[in-house]
Amino acid sequence: MDYAAVVFLEILYMISFLVLSSAGLAIVFGMMRVINLAHGEFVMLGGYITLFCHSQLGWNVYASMLIAAPIFVGVVGLVIERVVIRFLYGRIMDTMLATWGLSLFMVGIVTLVFGTSALGIPTPIPGYALGSYQMGGYNLFIIAVAIVLIVLLWCVLRFTRLGLIARGAMQSADVASSLGYNPRTVYMWTFTAGAALSGLAGGVLAPLTGLLPSSGGAFITKAFITVITGGAAVIAGTLSSSVIFGTVNQVVSFASTPVIGEIAMLAFAIILLRLMPQGITGRFFRGSA
Amino acid sequence: MIRWPSIGNIHWGGFIVFAAVLLLLPLVIDTSTPTLLIIYGLFALSLGIMWGYAGLLSFGHSAYFGLGAYTYAIASVNMGESTLPLLLAIIIPAVVAAVIGAMMFYGRISDVYMGVITLVVTLIFYKFMRATAGDAYMIGDARLGGFNGIPAFPTLNVPGMPEISLFGTPTYYVCAVSLLLCYLLCRWILARSFGRVLVGIRENEARCELMGYNVPAFKTAIFSLSAGIAGLSGCFYANFNEIVTPDVFNMQMAAEVIIWVVFGGVGTLVGPIFGAAVLGYVKLLLGQQTLISPLLILGPLLIIVVLLFPRGVVQTVASWIRPNAQRRRRSGKPRRRLVLSAQGKEIT
Secondary structure (H helix, E strand, O other): OHHHHHHHHHHHHHHHHHHHHHHHHHHHHHHHOOOOOOHHHHHHHHHHHHHHHHHHOOOOHHHHHHHHHHHHHHHHHHHHHHHOHHHOOOOHHHHHHHHHHHHHHHHHHHHHHHOOOOEOOOOOOOOEEEOOEEEOHHHHHHHHHHHHHHHHHHHHHHHOHHHHHHHHHHHOHHHHHHOOOOHHHHHHHHHHHHHHHHHHHHHHHHHHHOEOHHHHHHHHHHHHHHHHHHOOOHHHHHHHHHHHHHHHHHHHHHHOOHHHHHHHHHHHHHHHHHHOOOOHHHHOOOOOO | OOOOOOOOOOOHHHHHHHHHHHHHHHHHOOOHHHHHHHHHHHHHHHHHHHHHHHOOOOOOOHHHHHHHHHHHHHHHHHHOOOHHHHHHHHHHHHHHHHHHHHHHHHOOOOHHHHHHHHHHHHHHHHHHHHOOOOOOOEEOOEEOOHHHOEOOOOOOEEOOEEEEEOOOHHHHHHHHHHHHHHHHHHHHHHHOHHHHHHHHHHHOHHHHHHOOOOHHHHHHHHHHHHHHHHHHHHHHHHHHHOOEOHHHHOHHHHHHHHHHHHHHOOOOOHHHHHHHHHHHHHHHHHHOOOOOOOHHHHHHHHHHHHHHOOOOHHHHHHHHHOHHHHHOOOOOOOOOOEEEOOOOEEEO
């Protein structure tokens, strides 16, 4: 019984991890059809900002990860959108290449500032005992953040004027612009919001994953397959593919080793894409947000 | 560095000069660095023919490069000589690519999704190879060695004579001649109807399909061929380093080859080779100092090339030198409208 609860919580944690780390990418891809290969580096940057604010400036760790990291990374995203991305709309391959260059550059910068050694943030929540198993209490916090994030995102997209404009621009940029909303402006803020979400994910996940300049690579691949497999609908797609991949990863990991679990997840992604070349939401949940 | 005609008649004068320079180079300078640059060039050529002519971009071409390196190392440890392993290092990546390619192309997967799948394949190899430490992972006599890779394996030898192994200048000649032969092979393929159909697919896939060509079969074939050349370059790379580690599969390797091709110019064969040589040399120079990370140069370089030189630096510079080449219709990058199958929407 305890073991089942442990497995269940681990699966839930993995799903939350995937939701958090791919939300930013999903927004940018779903709204703008831009695949941001520097997404992993945004997440990594969020982690470093949290570390800096917490250990150098002495801020509260929650303030650092929930407020400072998203704001800073959001501003970085805004600058990048103005300087690079806005020239490349509609050229999906070129955008991928340019953002790849950006990701290399950001790894270089962070290496220059923080060095190549692994850094960490102590987990602010102590562990607890579940039967005879010792569990990380911080995992529950991550699960909670992921749930709040999804609900908040859904509410914003569904019930606010801002969300209406964003969904309108996503469905038809021409109609949105004929109604007086400049799609370029919408895109700019969408990219900024995506970057901010990535920063948030980086801050929240940093105590568990540790920090390395190259750790963006671990996020981008998982986020990438989650978003692409999910398809165009932001929330339904991310959620459904996170659930599938999180479950596959953890079940196989428990049955064998974590490496095999990860490989199983990647192989499963290939099979899913082969069966549903337009993503899960291309086939199911059509028209959802 | 002039823009050759994209199909058909090869610029023989340029080719002969280039071949002569390559073959006479060992008389002038040490061959170690040029060997590495030629290996990079061969790798870039393999991606260049697939991306530039068939319009297929593999985001994880290092999978086949690494597969070639590992195949060679494993086979040569088991066989004790190099001739058959060399052939296997071409055949096995080609077969693997044919299987993956058939899966993708017969499934009608669009270019973005193809990028994801090729990337994921590389990652699977990378993660798997890093986890293969210990005695449980042996193929014949070869220990896969996990993180540390396969260190000691027989390097290239004269065919049929395992006791005479090659190193230094002879290895350089093997690599240089292979590069020239692969270049000629690619030119020959492009001059045949097969190559014309590939370009047709790049320009308008639906039209080719309607004309009765089996588009997935053509795509699979060029993907497999490209992987074979990448495997050969991986095999040479293994010989050059005398060790194979999982790093041959990593993201940086996959990124670099794309940067080389973009830098040299998509839609040419010479561009990628020069791009690889120039940037490979820059990387070597940057690697010699520890002040700044090479990434700080390579990253912005890629952004600048994409933003300012969408046809590639080599092509752009060539068109400055020979302005009349500019009259030729731009055939390289698919910069036209992109139809996104995700929702069937078009973005201009």
